[in-house]
Amino acid sequence: SQWGEENLQALSIQEGEDVTMNCSYKTYTTVVHWYRQDSGRGPALIILIRSNEREKRSGRLRATLDTSSQSSSLSITAAQCEDTAVYFCATDENNNAGAKLTFGGGTRLTVRP
């Protein structure tokens, strides 16, 4: 779980394996963003799940959101070497002026060939 952790957690898996990264958040949110950050680049949104969705899929990615336990997860099916990156969840203090994100500490995923 990456929420509440200030520093990166690390996961290393073999290509072809499935992996799940967890995120627990403390404050109420209507949406959880999952971002991916490649080395030397800024984060990029990969999947966004709202409070009225329990599950969201995008290709090999699957996000879940459980508002009762204030937790979210991101799963990657059949991981590939190009999935190697840092993954962050972020909660959204949405207000009239736009999304205000609070990021978790992140998970550094390494997929070995």
Place this chain on the structure above:
Amino acid sequence: EAGVTQSPRYAVLQEGQAVSFWCDPISGHDTLYWYQQPRDQGPQLLVYFRDEAVIDNSQLPSDRFSAVRPKGTNSTLKIQSAKQGDTATYLCASSSRYEQYFGPGTRLTVL
């Protein structure tokens, strides 16, 4: 469509020196964010603007940091009298709705 651009990409300073970071958001995006990302941590919001107005600067160390977006387009983040603890990557992002688009960041090292 061009993404968010930032300059410089790298900066190395001695403690006490000043530095400015520049951000050009995606055209048409009304909201602009500045984040600080220490090594091996998640981005932490410093300040954000809607058009030229500051919406939230509560996490900006106001004694040494300042940020402006005078015409509601480009933005500058400035650090006066940098400290070693300011060593981090400074990210700019822009959005028009829920999704934030990030630039590549400026990696700052304060010696």
